[in-house]
Amino acid sequence: MSDPVSAFRFAVNVTPKPGILDPQGRAVEKSLPHLGISGVSKVRVGRRVELTVEAADAAAARAVVDHLAGELLSNPLMELFEVEALG
Amino acid sequence: MSVRIGIVLFPGSNRDIDAVNALRVAGAEPEILWHESADLAGVAGILLPGGFAYGDYLRAGVIARFSPVMRAVADFAAAGGPVLGICNGFQVLAEARLLPGALLRNRGLRFVCREVTLLPEHLDSPFTREIGERRGLRMPVAHGEGCYYADDATLDELERDGGVLWRYANPDGSVALPDDPGNPNGSLRGIAGVRNVAGNVAGLMPHPETAVEAILGSEDGLGIIRSLVVSAAEWSSTGTLTGTRPATPARGAA
Numbered sequence: 001m002s003d004p005v006s007a008f009r010f011a012v013n014v015t016p017k018p019g020i021l022d023p024q025g026r027a028v029e030k031s032l033p034h035l036g037i038s039g040v041s042k043v044r045v046g047r048r049v050e051l052t053v054e055a056a057d058a059a060a061a062r063a064v065v066d067h068l069a070g071e072l073l074s075n076p077l078m079e080l081f082e083v084e085a086l087g
Numbered sequence: 088m089s090v091r092i093g094i095v096l097f098p099g100s101n102r103d104i105d106a107v108n109a110l111r112v113a114g115a116e117p118e119i120l121w122h123e124s125a126d127l128a129g130v131a132g133i134l135l136p137g138g139f140a141y142g143d144y145l146r147a148g149v150i151a152r153f154s155p156v157m158r159a160v161a162d163f164a165a166a167g168g169p170v171l172g173i174c175n176g177f178q179v180l181a182e183a184r185l186l187p188g189a190l191l192r193n194r195g196l197r198f199v200c201r202e203v204t205l206l207p208e209h210l211d212s213p214f215t216r217e218i219g220e221r222r223g224l225r226m227p228v229a230h231g232e233g234c235y236y237a238d239d240a241t242l243d244e245l246e247r248d249g250g251v252l253w254r255y256a257n258p259d260g261s262v263a264l265p266d267d268p269g270n271p272n273g274s275l276r277g278i279a280g281v282r283n284v285a286g287n288v289a290g291l292m293p294h295p296e297t298a299v300e301a302i303l304g305s306e307d308g309l310g311i312i313r314s315l316v317v318s319a320a321e322w323s324s325t326g327t328l329t330g331t332r333p334a335t336p337a338r339g340a341a
Contacts, residue, residue, distance in 0.1 A: 020191070020236065021191070021194065021236075021273070023192055023193070023194055023195070023196045023273075024192065024196065027196055072145070072149065072153070073145065075146060075149070075182065075189055077236070077238075078191060078236060
């Protein structure tokens with residue numbers, strides 16, 4: 001008998017580090033006046049990755065996500081990541 | 088016997104044939120290395136060609152980093168063998184943390200495909216030794232993510248240690264800073280290519296391998312390719328590489 005496993009769902013939000021030039025964010029920001037929108041600034045464009053992890057418990061699942069988010073989903077030289085547990 | 092140099096082929100590599108041609112022009116024997124194999128077939132040097140490895144999904148170069156061949160390339164680099172990454176190959180080496188810094192999306196957001204002028208530095212390195220004199224080298228760039236980035240401390244350290252091998256130049260011969268006309272992508276301090284601390288791994292965004300014959304519009308890239316070939320020959324016959332030093336931990340890991 002193996003240990004029972006459960007499935008845990010997470011989202012990983014990856015964003016450019018503060019201070020890193022984000023040309024995508026700047027392009028979005030520049031397009032807003034064409035929509036008649038003003039007063040919006042500091043637009044930063046990132047990436048959201050959702051995934052399911054099978055593990056013995058939530059803490060073990062979270063450790064897997066933290067590891068893969070730092071090694072693969074984000075580049076620590078230029079990006080930050082944030083892990084969010086989904087319901 | 089000509090020296091054998093491996094060209095790493097990932098799904099999505101597309102400059103491998105240009106690399107084959109350039110190595111032949113430079114007098115070497117190219118050997119294609121498939122990404123799923125960790126066997127380097129006893130080559131004396133490695134060239135990571137341009138393209139879009141694994142579709143550039145997630146970030147350019149990151150998925151290639153985890154392929155079996157890259158584990159072998161990392162071991163080859165750790166042993167002191169010469170490794171050169173061109174364009175996407177540079178992105179792979181940066182993601183693999185074999186080279187300092189990162190390649191961000193071009194400042195202008197557009198894919199840039201045009202000729203640039205490169206100024207080489209440190210003409211005694213394994214990747215510049217056959218260039219001869221310090222002069223502007225004309226060759227193409229073709230990339231969407233080529234903006235060289237590292238934090239200020241890492242850039243200062245790179246410059247102090249002689250880690251910058253190539254910079255973009257303006258028409259007047261000055262270094263092309265991020266907003267200058269000679270800088271195609273916003274690269275900080277005009278950096279087009281770097282080497283590691285040990286000096287045996289280098290990468291650059293421009294394409295020397297497509298500027299090796301007059302019929303291609305420029306022969307200015309041949310010096311860089313010949314440098315790799317001469318270095319690989321030296322490495323295979325002596326087990327040492329002029330212009331390198333013992334490996335130390337990679338910089339810029341913070």
